[in-house]
Amino acid sequence: MSKKEKHLSQFQLAMRQFGRNRLAIFCFWILVILYLSAAFADFLSPYSYNNEDRNYSYCPPTKIHFFENRKPVRPHIYGTHLTFNEIHKRVYVAEIKRRHDIKFFVKGDEYRLLGFFPARLHLFGVDAPGRIHLLGADSRGRDLLSRILFGARVSLSIGVAGVFISFIFGLLVGGVAGYYGGTTDNILMRLCEMFMMVPGFYLMLALRAAFPPDLNSLQVYFLIVVIFSFIGWASLARVVRGMSISLKEREYVLAAKAVGLSDFAIITRHILPHTVSYSIVAMAMSIPGYILGESALSLLGLGIQDPYASWGNLLSEAMGIVYIKFAPWILLPGLFIFVTVICFNVIGDALRDVMDPLLKMEGKAP
Amino acid sequence: MTNPLLRIENLTIDIYSPDGVKELIRGLHLNIEESKIVALVGSSGSGKTSIGLSILRLLPAAMAIREGKIIFADEDILNVPLEKMRSLRGRDIAMVFQEPLSAFNPVFTIGCQMNEVLKFHTALSWRQRKGKILELLDSVGIPEPGRIAGQYPHQLSGGMRQRAMIAQAIAANPRLIIADEPTSNLDVTLQAHIIELFQKIRKELNIAMLLITHDLGVVNALADEIAVLSDGRIVEWGPTQGILKDPRHPFTTELVNSLVT
Numbered sequence: 040m041s042k043k044e045k046h047l048s049q050f051q052l053a054m055r056q057f058g059r060n061r062l063a064i065f066c067f068w069i070l071v072i073l074y075l076s077a078a079f080a081d082f083l084s085p086y087s088y089n090n091e092d093r094n095y096s097y098c099p100p101t102k103i104h105f106f107e108n109r110k111p112v113r114p115h116i117y118g119t120h121l122t123f124n125e126i127h128k129r130v131y132v133a134e135i136k137r138r139h140d141i142k143f144f145v146k147g148d149e150y151r152l153l154g155f156f157p158a159r160l161h162l163f164g165v166d167a168p169g170r171i172h173l174l175g176a177d178s179r180g181r182d183l184l185s186r187i188l189f190g191a192r193v194s195l196s197i198g199v200a201g202v203f204i205s206f207i208f209g210l211l212v213g214g215v216a217g218y219y220g221g222t223t224d225n226i227l228m229r230l231c232e233m234f235m236m237v238p239g240f241y242l243m244l245a246l247r248a249a250f251p252p253d254l255n256s257l258q259v260y261f262l263i264v265v266i267f268s269f270i271g272w273a274s275l276a277r278v279v280r281g282m283s284i285s286l287k288e289r290e291y292v293l294a295a296k297a298v299g300l301s302d303f304a305i306i307t308r309h310i311l312p313h314t315v316s317y318s319i320v321a322m323a324m325s326i327p328g329y330i331l332g333e334s335a336l337s338l339l340g341l342g343i344q345d346p347y348a349s350w351g352n353l354l355s356e357a358m359g360i361v362y363i364k365f366a367p368w369i370l371l372p373g374l375f376i377f378v379t380v381i382c383f384n385v386i387g388d389a390l391r392d393v394m395d396p397l398l399k400m401e402g403k404a405p
Numbered sequence: 406m407t408n409p410l411l412r413i414e415n416l417t418i419d420i421y422s423p424d425g426v427k428e429l430i431r432g433l434h435l436n437i438e439e440s441k442i443v444a445l446v447g448s449s450g451s452g453k454t455s456i457g458l459s460i461l462r463l464l465p466a467a468m469a470i471r472e473g474k475i476i477f478a479d480e481d482i483l484n485v486p487l488e489k490m491r492s493l494r495g496r497d498i499a500m501v502f503q504e505p506l507s508a509f510n511p512v513f514t515i516g517c518q519m520n521e522v523l524k525f526h527t528a529l530s531w532r533q534r535k536g537k538i539l540e541l542l543d544s545v546g547i548p549e550p551g552r553i554a555g556q557y558p559h560q561l562s563g564g565m566r567q568r569a570m571i572a573q574a575i576a577a578n579p580r581l582i583i584a585d586e587p588t589s590n591l592d593v594t595l596q597a598h599i600i601e602l603f604q605k606i607r608k609e610l611n612i613a614m615l616l617i618t619h620d621l622g623v624v625n626a627l628a629d630e631i632a633v634l635s636d637g638r639i640v641e642w643g644p645t646q647g648i649l650k651d652p653r654h655p656f657t658t659e660l661v662n663s664l665v666t
Binding site for chain 2: 289290291293294295296297298299300301304308309312313
C-alpha cells in the first residue's frame, strides 16, 4: 500500500465507494447535464422563453429531414401552414417548397450569457420565417424545448436554494437545542412540532395565500424558497438535536470548552460537522420534495407566472384532458421533473449507503 | 509570602445519581504556588479528575460544587461571569487530557485545532499564528512540524498526539496546566519522553501544574509536592521526597509500597 493510499480521508473513501455505484454515477451525470443546460439555456435553446408565433399554436414536434428526392442533403425542415380538418383539429401541412436548413451557431434572440455577456448566438436554429420546434409548441406557439430549458433554471435551482436555507436553519436550531438542553431544548422542539404537525402542502398554500398574489416572478421565486425553508427545517432540526445531545458528551467537546471556545464555536465547529454524513444524505433526499413542491404551486397558478417558465407552470397547460389528447408533447416537462426527482433519490440512496458506517464495517471497506 | 497561584478552600462536590446525592469531595484544601508542580494522587474513582474539571468550572451535569472557594490569581473563579471564565480557560488555565485521541476533534487537523486556541486567546494574525503553531510543535519535540500540523489526530502515534496536546495547552502561555493522567496511556519509554517534556516546559516557561495521576513513578520524577486524595479529602500533603520516604497515612503507605514492587 502506498503512502498516499494510506492517508485517504474519510471523504475520499466515501467518494471512492460512491464511484462504484454505476447507477448513481449515471444519475449524477444526468443531473450535471441538466444543471449545465439550465445555466446555458439561452444558448442551447433556439428561441427565448417568450418568443411566440400564434401561427404555430400547438404545433407538433418538427420533423427533421435528411433526404431530398432520395439524396442525402443538409438536415432541414419544411415550413408549414395551419389548416383545420373536418373535426376542427389543427393540422400543420408541410410545404415542400419552403425548405429551411438547420444551421448551427446562428444569430437569434438577444440574451445575456450567464447574466453578464450580451450575445445573440444560439446553438442551432433555422432562418426566419421558418420555425423549429423539436419538442413541439404550446398554445401561443412558443417553443417547448426552449421553455423547458428556461424552466429548468427555476425548477432545478429552487430545490437547492430551499434545501440550503432550510438546512442552515435546521442545523443551527437542532445544534442549539441539543447542546443547551433543558428549557431551550423544550421550547425549540415544541416549535418544531408545531411546524411538523401541519401537513406541508396546506402550510405551503396558507403561507402563499398570506402574500399578495400579484408579485413578480423574481419575488415569487424568493417567496417560494422562503416558504419551503420555513417548512423544511423542522424535521432536520429534530434529528440534529438528537445527534447533538450525544455529541456534546464527547471528550473533544469538553476539551474545546477547556480551551475557552464560545458555545457558538463549539456548536458550529465541534458538533455540527459530525452530523455531516447524515445531513448530506438528508439534503439529497429532500431536494426532490422542493422541486415537486414548486411544481405543485406553479401548477395551481400560485408559483411562477406566465410568461416565465418553470416545469410546474409548463405542466399547468396540460391540465385539460383535451389538450393532452391533441397535443401530448405538452406533458414533456413532467418527464423532466420525473427524471430529476428519480436522479436525486438514487444519488441520495447511494450516499446513504456510503455514509452509513455500519455498512462499511461489514467487510466492504478496502 | 505572596498568595499562591491557585487556592482551593473547603471544596465540596456533590454527585447526583438516581439513588440520591452523595458527597464526592468533602472540604478539600489545596494550594499550588507559582511555577510549582503539585501531584494529586489517589485511586481511580476518588474524584481527582473532578477536582481538575471544577477548577475550569466544567464539571459534568451530574456533579455540582456545593460549597468552597477556588481562588486563582486572587480571583474567586467560582463567581466570575461566564464570559470572563471563558477567557481564563485555555489562556490562563489549560488542560492536558488523558486520552488525546478523543480530546482532539477527529474531523480537524492538529494545526487547525491549535489555531482555534490562538485565535480565541491572542491577537496574532493568521500568518503569525501559523508560525507560532510550527514553533510550538517544534518546542514539544515533534519532528517535521509542518507535516504534523496538517495531519488528523488519528494519523499520529500516541506519543505524538500527547505532544500535540501539550503544545496546544501551552499555546496561549497559561499560568497553570491541569494535566489529567497525561502519561497513563503511553508505554514506558514514551512516558519518559513526556516527563522530560514537562520538565523542560516547567524550566523554560515557569508554568505551574496540577498533575493528576496514580503513577508514583511520574510523581517522583516531576512533582514538587504530593497531595494524596482518599475518601474525598486530602489525607497527606507535602514535599515529594518527604512523603515518598516517610508516608504517614495508611493509604499513602499502600501507594508507596506498590511503587517499590
